[in-house]
Amino acid sequence: MTTLEIRDLTVAVEDTEILTGVNLTIRSGETHAIMGPNGSGKSTLAYAIAGHPKYTVTGGTVTLDGEDVLAMSVDERARAGVFLAMQYPVEVPGVSVSNFLRSAATAVRGEAPKLRLWVKEQKEAMGRLEMDPAFAERNVNEGFSGGEKKRHAILQLELLQPKIAVLDETDSGLDVDALRVVSEGVNRVRESGQTGVLLITHYTRILNYIQPDFVHVFVKGKIVEQGGPELADELEKNGYAKYVGAEGAAPAAVVGKSLPLGPVVPGAVTTA
Amino acid sequence: MEAALSTERAALKETGGITDGSVAVGVKPSTPRSPADVRPERVRSADPEVFGAPTGREEEWRFTPLDRLRVLLDGAASDARLAVESELPEGVELVEVPSTDLDVPLPVDRLAALALQRAGTALVVRVPKALEADAPVVLRLTGTGTDQVVWGHLVLDVAEQARVTVVVEHAGSAHYASVVSVLVGDGASLQLVQVQGWEADSVHGAHVASRLGRDARLVSTQVTLGGDLVRVNETVDFTATGGDVDLRGVSFADGGQHLEHRLLVDHSVPQCTSNVVYKSALHGDEAHTVWVGDVLIRAAATGTQTYELNRNLLLSPEARADSVPNLEIETGEIAGAGHASATGRFDDEQLFYLQSRGIPTDVARRMVVRGFFADVVEDIGVPALEERLMSTIESELERAFA
Numbered sequence A: 001m002t003t004l005e006i007r008d009l010t011v012a013v014e015d016t017e018i019l020t021g022v023n024l025t026i027r028s029g030e031t032h033a034i035m036g037p038n039g040s041g042k043s044t045l046a047y048a049i050a051g052h053p054k055y056t057v058t059g060g061t062v063t064l065d066g067e068d069v070l071a072m073s074v075d076e077r078a079r080a081g082v083f084l085a086m087q088y089p090v091e092v093p094g095v096s097v098s099n100f101l102r103s104a105a106t107a108v109r110g111e112a113p114k115l116r117l118w119v120k121e122q123k124e125a126m127g128r129l130e131m132d133p134a135f136a137e138r139n140v141n142e143g144f145s146g147g148e149k150k151r152h153a154i155l156q157l158e159l160l161q162p163k164i165a166v167l168d169e170t171d172s173g174l175d176v177d178a179l180r181v182v183s184e185g186v187n188r189v190r191e192s193g194q195t196g197v198l199l200i201t202h203y204t205r206i207l208n209y210i211q212p213d214f215v216h217v218f219v220k221g222k223i224v225e226q227g228g229p230e231l232a233d234e235l236e237k238n239g240y241a242k243y244v245g246a247e248g249a250a251p252a253a254v255v256g257k258s259l260p261l262g263p264v265v266p267g268a269v270t271t272a
Numbered sequence B: 001m002e003a004a005l006s007t008e009r010a011a012l013k014e015t016g017g018i019t020d021g022s023v024a025v026g027v028k029p030s031t032p033r034s035p036a037d038v039r040p041e042r043v044r045s046a047d048p049e050v051f052g053a054p055t056g057r058e059e060e061w062r063f064t065p066l067d068r069l070r071v072l073l074d075g076a077a078s079d080a081r082l083a084v085e086s087e088l089p090e091g092v093e094l095v096e097v098p099s100t101d102l103d104v105p106l107p108v109d110r111l112a113a114l115a116l117q118r119a120g121t122a123l124v125v126r127v128p129k130a131l132e133a134d135a136p137v138v139l140r141l142t143g144t145g146t147d148q149v150v151w152g153h154l155v156l157d158v159a160e161q162a163r164v165t166v167v168v169e170h171a172g173s174a175h176y177a178s179v180v181s182v183l184v185g186d187g188a189s190l191q192l193v194q195v196q197g198w199e200a201d202s203v204h205g206a207h208v209a210s211r212l213g214r215d216a217r218l219v220s221t222q223v224t225l226g227g228d229l230v231r232v233n234e235t236v237d238f239t240a241t242g243g244d245v246d247l248r249g250v251s252f253a254d255g256g257q258h259l260e261h262r263l264l265v266d267h268s269v270p271q272c273t274s275n276v277v278y279k280s281a282l283h284g285d286e287a288h289t290v291w292v293g294d295v296l297i298r299a300a301a302t303g304t305q306t307y308e309l310n311r312n313l314l315l316s317p318e319a320r321a322d323s324v325p326n327l328e329i330e331t332g333e334i335a336g337a338g339h340a341s342a343t344g345r346f347d348d349e350q351l352f353y354l355q356s357r358g359i360p361t362d363v364a365r366r367m368v369v370r371g372f373f374a375d376v377v378e379d380i381g382v383p384a385l386e387e388r389l390m391s392t393i394e395s396e397l398e399r400a401f402a
Helices: A042-050 A074-080 A097-109 A115-128 A133-137 A146-160 A176-191 A229-238 A251-257 B002-012 B066-073 B110-119 B348-355 B361-377 B383-400
Strands: A003-013 A016-027 A031-035 A056-064 A082-085 A092-096 A164-168 A196-201 A214-219 A222-227 B015-017 B083-087 B093-098 B121-127 B137-158 B163-184 B189-198 B203-212 B217-224 B229-238 B244-253 B258-267 B273-282 B288-297 B305-314 B320-329 B336-345
Touching (some): A016 A222, A031 A229, A042 A056, A074 A082, A074 A097, A092 B348, A092 B361, A097 A115, A097 A133, A097 B348, A097 B361, A115 A176, A176 A196, A222 A229, B066 B110, B066 B203, B066 B229, B110 B163, B137 B189, B189 B203, B189 B229, B217 B229, B244 B288, B244 B361, B258 B273, B288 B305, B288 B336, B305 B361
Parallel strands (some): A031 A196, A031 A214, A164 A196, B163 B189, B189 B217, B203 B229, B244 B273, B305 B336
Antiparallel strands (some): A003 A056, B083 B137
């Protein structure tokens, strides 16, 4: 049993406070959905947990089974069991998917998986995500469609089996078929009971495929309401208006959005 | 940090496109456009005096620290030679002949003209007609000191329909001025790799002058890693249709190193193709790379296809990369012409992505730099050499970040 505990977390980007005091506890086997309007700081929370250097933690704590996550480097966090599926993963020219995956598995597992077993493991995982074997020889994220990027992220999730998986807008840019395949992948990891999932989303669409145990409404850098799956239904009906107030989303959080550059427009439908 | 990230991303964006004029385009802000960018008539001659002594204001010398090259430009006669070790596949011969007996492309600058004149004799690799060499020709040229200038002339003479790979490796300490004449006969194919793996006190100025026959193919790769100053001027002359040349380069400049590659691809006949990919990584104070890619498409050269790409990876803020692609097009009837040049810093987003999967920083950095050079190095076609070059680049990288 693993517990990720976030207490009074405040985070700034370029001297502007984006997270204003986040409290959240995630245990293995649980699925939490964080929902909120654009610019509310959801992605900032994801990047801060993963340790992106652009995000400065100005207060609060994040612990994984009591260990101080904030004191760890980015790669240490990953080896401790924290996984972030980014909304806009970057291209890494000249590095093949198979080389990348094996390097990651070697790092996370503490030893290089035996080549023959690894080839089989990778092939099976790709098969489950309905990916062409030739995909493994392509350069990481280079020229990937929106759907391919997300399948690639879930492929990593399945192979690395983290303790805590943060999935940032994993539903964006997916058509219905790709959304199904990706959701099935997430559900397989959930069924292991070993992974706690933090699902960050703007839309309720993905929650039809991945049933959350808890739903949190995120506005202006903190959680303003919590509930069960029924809260998502209410958001679907009434939107965020009730939480946002007259001035709309906190403009400062737009800074957080400027980081990932990519052709994918949130919410746009791309064929996988 | 935050601001740096976004400007880095912006800096990595490509400049490039198709040119329609005869002046330099795609010049980076660090290499401001000057009147010198408008080229004077190109002069080629075997007589050093035709070129005069460079002052540093000329277009072709303006990036070069002439004080460090002076020892070569002074042109003192010398009998010093590099030590030569060779591996020759069956059928290939290595002979020494007087330079005057050879019909080779003319020098493009004073240094090359001096080298031809002073060398007196040429080392000639002869690959006979239709020979398909079963192993690479390897020449190891090793300098034994910098007391005297070494003048050298190497000729790679690949007769029609022959196919061969030639690897020329430079090592040791030397002040070396050389001309490499590359003659690729009709229908012949040459894969040429030249490695500049000099010791830190070496100065090397070279003119690699290629001449291609009908349907000839040349892949020329320059790997420049060592030396205080290395300046390679590479020219390609097409003499008949169907010529196809790939010019590739990889360099890694450390603090204080000046590594300069200048290319002139002269499309003077129809239906030839040229493709240029040069990549460099730089680290440290006064690390300097220069890449000048001139492609000239003359009025007669209809059906020409050409593309140039230069990428520079700045691993520290003090390093400087100059990049000047230059297309001159004198006919509208071409198949395609374009260029791209980009100079950027280490992409922190790529590092973050790899690290976020547990991969330690040093391994992640190696993966990114290996990936940056991969397309050029992995095309060399001599696996043992590819592996050795990659590990040399990796140890350069480890030193850089130690």
